[in-house]
Amino acid sequence: MTSPAGVPVPPAPRPPARGAWARVRHGALPFGSLLLALALWQLLAASGTWSETLVPPPARVWDAFVDVSTTHDGVRGYNGTYLIEHLGISLRRIAIGAGVGIALGVLFGLLMGTVGWMRSLFEPWITFLRTLPPLAYFSLLVIWLGIDEEPKVTLLAMAAFPPVAVSTTTAVAAVPTSLVEAARALGASRWDVVRDVVVPSALPETLTGVRLAVGVAYSSLVAAELVNGLPGIGGMVKDAANYNNTPVVLVGIIAIGVSGLIIDGLLLRLERAVVPWRGRA
Known part of the structure; x- marks a missing residue:
């Protein structure tokens, strides 16, 4: 850039980049909210409003976390199993069932999205299943399948099935007719239309349904492990609750929540990688 007299003019200084501050704020806000929650928790426990059995301080919960994660006084973790092993067994059940x-x-x-009569046939049943809480049919699954792994995995599968089915059906039915007709005009078969037009168009909503399904399966975990749930993180929570062992209950709840956040974050990254055009087209 030059002045009217032909003298070069140095470019104006650029404003400082906002990206670094945005990244710092993005990481600082969750950390700050965590510190605030811990401070409020400590104040509530120290106030004496409730006994430590009901609201244990964070230090006791940390001690319980250490106890269930290590061998102490000759006891291995909780009920002979470490916390990470309880969590791993539950995650395996969720992976299979979900x-x-x-x-x-x-x-x-x-x-259901491509065949009208199948939607009319199955959609009422899927809606019926979606409205049922897991405990409503878990006892029936125990009667039918016993008390081993089968009823747990089946319950998680039944909990994860409706969100994906509903979201995929809605997404497939919303595929623009013009795209389908254009593909058929170019000689595409029915399978080609489904593979090259319907599936890519429905994929973003389907992946959202997958995230919802995993969340529903996680929320059903404790219910799935009510019977013969040890080892398992939900079974650990249920067993500790039977003995009013609130610190261990809180350790289990926190472990479920943190692992759920990690899995949801991984699914979100997968969604961004598979459908990078979402929100941009």
Whole structure:
């Protein structure tokens, strides 16, 4: 850039980048909210309004976390199993159960979204299942399948199935007719239309349904492990609650919540990688 007299003029200084501050704020706000929650928790426990059995201070919960994560006084973790092992067993149940439910939900969603009579046939049943709380049919699953892994995995699959089926059906039905007709005009078969037009168009909403399904499966975890749930993080919470062991209950709840946040974050990253055009087109 030059002045009217032909003398070069140095460029104006750029304003400081806002990206660094945005990143710092993005990380500082959750950390600050965590510190605030811990401070309020400590004040509530120290106020004496409730006994430590009901509201233990953070230090006692930390001690319980250390106890269930290590071997102490000859006792290995909680009920002979470390916390990470309890969590791993529950995550395996969720992976199998929610995985089956998600796969069936995607399949039924594609079928109901493309075949009108199948939607009329199955949608009322899926809505009926979606409105049922897990405890409403878990006892029936125990009667049918016993008290081993089968009723737990089946419950998680039944909890994860409706959100994916509903979101996929809605997304498939909302695919623009012009795209489908254009593909058919170019000679695409029915399978080609589903593979190249319907699935990519429905994928963003389907992935949202997958995230919801995993969340519903997580919220059903304790219910799934009510019977013969040890080892398992939900079973640990239930067993500790039977003995008013509030610190261990809180450790289990925090472990479920933190692992759920991590899994949801991974699913969100997967969604951004698979459908990068979402929100931009």
